[in-house]
Amino acid sequence: MKVVTAQEMRTIDQRTVTEYRMPSLLLMERAGMAVAQTVQQRYPDQLSRGVAVFAGKGNNGGDGFAAARNLLRTRVPVTVFLLAPREAVRGDARTNLEMFAALGGEIVEITTEADLPSLQSRLGHYGLFIDALLGTGLNSAVSGIYATVITLMNAQPAPTVAIDIPSGLSADSGKILGPHVWADCTVTLALPKPGLLLYPAARAVGELEIADIGIPLPLLHDPSLRLQLLExxxxxxxxxxxxxxxxxxxxxxxxxxxxxxxxxxxxxxxxxxxxxxxxxxxxxxxxxxxxxxxxxxxxxxxxxxxxxxxxxxxxxxxxxxxxxxxxxxxxxxxxxxxxxxxxxxxxxxxxxxxxxxxxxxxxxxxxxxxxxxxxxxxxxxxxxxxxxxxxxxxxxxxxxxxxxxxxxxxxxxxxxxxxxxxxxxxxxxxxxxxxxxxxxxxxxxxxxxxxxxxxxxxxxxxxxxxxxxxxxxxxxxxxxxxxxxxxxxxxxxxxxxxxxxxxxxxxxxxxxxxxxxxxxxxxxxxx
Known part of the structure; x- marks a missing residue:
């Protein structure tokens, strides 16, 4: 199985859309479905207490919105904690956020320090967290409100499922960039990334699942990709x-x-x-x-x-x-x-x-x-x-x-x-x-x-x-x-x-x- 850097994965996504005519919205939907399925299979006993999805404004957040909607439609209580103003969400992520809202999903914006006490008071009520904050594009230490929210998440006993990579880790190496999510399970999309496999970052990944999101096989086996995971x-x-x-x-x-x-x-x-x-x-x-x-x-x-x-x-x-x-x-x-x-x-x-x-x-x-x-x-x-x-x-x-x-x-x-x-x-x-x-x-x-x-x-x-x-x-x-x-x-x-x-x-x-x-x-x- 090939292992890809963040840039190589972006190129694969782009080629899937341009060469194979697969809408990017469909890729996001497949990602959300895979995460929801993993949550339901691995943590059925936690779902009755509800799921908290922590999301940023980018595509990783969009995957989280899609997962939230797929859980909500099966009557799992879900709250999305959005670490950005709703109007800052764009593209496919915005579409998935709106679809989640149209189903009656709860969206709570966490944009200032003043929002944190209310968040902290609610966290202990949830049975499971989903990390959709930052994704694979991170190349510097997390700071500000994101770092505070990550610290609050880690302090709770609820298991955490990360989408693609636990927020705060480098996707391209085994480096921990600073404050980061400690995941119990990580659902990475299409192919694993080096940062999920190499230490010390691998300690924060938990069990790693690799989700099929519909990327065409020729792209998954591209010989120009020079890193692989032995199977x-x-x-x-x-x-x-x-x-x-x-x-x-x-x-x-x-x-x-x-x-x-x-x-x-x-x-x-x-x-x-x-x-x-x-x-x-x-x-x-x-x-x-x-x-x-x-x-x-x-x-x-x-x-x-x-x-x-x-x-x-x-x-x-x-x-x-x-x-x-x-x-x-x-x-x-x-x-x-x-x-x-x-x-x-x-x-x-x-x-x-x-x-x-x-x-x-x-x-x-x-x-x-x-x-x-x-x-x-x-x-x-x-x-x-x-x-x-x-x-x-x-x-x-x-x-x-x-x-x-x-x-x-x-x-x-x-x-x-x-x-x-x-x-x-x-x-x-x-x-x-x-x-x-x-x-x-x-x-x-x-x-x-x-x-x-x-x-x-x-x-x-x-x-x-x-x-x-x-x-x-x-x-x-x-x-x-x-x-x-x-x-x-x-x-x-x-x-x-x-x-x-x-x-x-x-x-x-x-x-x-x-x-x-x-x-x-x-x-x-x-x-």
Whole structure:
């Protein structure tokens, strides 16, 4: 599913009207009907106490007027609190306001501070609020009477349904612009917006429903839209193809994991098992020779390959020559988990990046070494898939972690377009997958319990696994992050978020894959 900025959505609306001859009034009516239907389905017990619609003078307010009328005609008591003089409402919004009034709907203008005490005295009587104040066009902090009304709304226990986006949030980023509505449910129109999916703004969205308002399908799938939300059906289409009975372990890829150092041997073990548990046919774990025996006795299904090491017990520069024969027998290399910051290990990694003509998945310490010379990514033709967390990304691009988090999509897109042939998995809440063409996908799965050591190592092995099984780098990355998060969600269902560990995710990867074969008939709301 495409994800659109406020301007892209305006363009889609305009093209719907001009190219497909659909009246804008009809789009507003469809929006109002969708909101009214959501309210009736989700909150039937609150409706007898009445619904308060808080509306501005623009099209978001117009959607609110249409929702109010559709509720009123089913005998739900509705009051519209209009934060503008009635004569300031124009166009389709004015038409819907007049239709609501013609049905006998109550309209209360809130235009000055003097109107607030009366409003405050009434708010506790309503069973539900609808936020139709500002919509997606906001680009600065809410102030004045709007900010006061938002504060009054948030202070009440009544659930709030926001139309398109909770007022006070940026539609185009995860930024909170100032005072904002805390919604229990948001009904966004036609397509989701980035600000509904990215944190911290996503905390204020509640459950997200995406309403069909009749936009023609060619516009919803326009290839010029470069942001998407990953969906289970799409992932299932990539991983649920039945295996041919006449195959063998070599059919499903040989993944080489180059990882580990004293104290961090488990990183490579987790990556190796992440590859195996998602279907890799063969996995070899190459690690410092002094650590090999411990892993040989522990990882029964994984082959190990002892490497020359430094005096500190980390992978030495001579390891490159030792690995050269193996490079010709594997399909993909995962490098970096737990390899340490040792300078000689860094020189080894640089040779791998420059000279190995295989897909490379680079994680953790591997990224930290690359941060000293990211131009190495320009060497060779084979794809590189980097899997940084926000701190590692900050080191790669020379920004603060806060700056990365505030502009995740832009930072990811600029990086992959600078280093052609590079794919990026920017981990975190709503992990991003970015490709060289600037296309970015947002992953909806996963939870805060996954913020624990080793989960990223599991993910890097999964990416290598799906590349080894034949998926292109972009699709392999998208499948990996979706299933990784889904396995984390399955673990949370059983264990909760506190105390969840990387092994819990590993052991639920087969279950997550199986879940793709048995999808529910309809897509659930995004939480």
């Amino acid at each position: 289970a059906e799409e992932i299932a289409g990539l991983v649920c193809k039945p295996r041919d009975p006449d195959t063998h372990k070599g059919t499903y890829g040989h993944v080489l994991i180059v990882a580990g150092s004293p104290g961090k041997t488990g990183a490579g073990a987790l990556a190796s098992l992440g590859a195996l548990y998602t279907g890799a046919g063969l996995v070899t774990y190459a690690l410092p020779q002094g650590l090999n025996l411990a892993m040989e006795s522990r990882l029964l299904e994984v082959m190990t390959f002892p490497l020359p090491e430094t005096g500190a017990g980390t992978i030495g520069e001579a390891a490159f020559s030792a690995l050269e024969p193996l490079f010709s027998t594997v399909d993909v290399v995962v490098i970096g988990p737990g390899i340490s910051a040792h300078p000689e290990t860094g020189r080894f990694l640089e040779r791998v990046v420059q000279e190995v003509d295989l897909p490379l998945v680079i994680d953790a310490d591997g990224i930290n070494h690359l941060a000293r010379n990211p131009a190495l990514l320009e060497a060779g033709e084979a794809p590189r898939i980097l899997t940084p967390h926000p701190g590692e990304m900050a080191r790669l691009v020379g920004l603060s972690t806060a700056a990365v988090q505030e502009n995740r999509i832009e930072v990811a897109r600029e990086f992959v377009q600078k280093y052609r042939g590079t794919y990026l998995i920017l981990k975190g809440a709503r992990t991003l997958v970015a490709g060289p063409d600037g296309h970015v996908a947002i992953n909806p799965t996963g939870n805060a319990g996954m913020a624990t050591a080793g989960t990223g190592d599991v993910l890097s092995g999964m990416v290598g696994s799906f590349i080894g099984q034949g998926l292109p780098p972009r699709e392999a990355s998208q499948v990996a992050v979706f299933l990784h998060g889904l396995a984390g969600d399955l673990a949370r269902e059983e264990k909760g978020e506190r105390g969840l560990v990387a092994g819990d995710i590993l052991h639920r990867l087969p279950q997550a894959l199986q879940r793709m074969h048995h999808l529910p008939p309809s897509r659930p709301a995004i939480r």
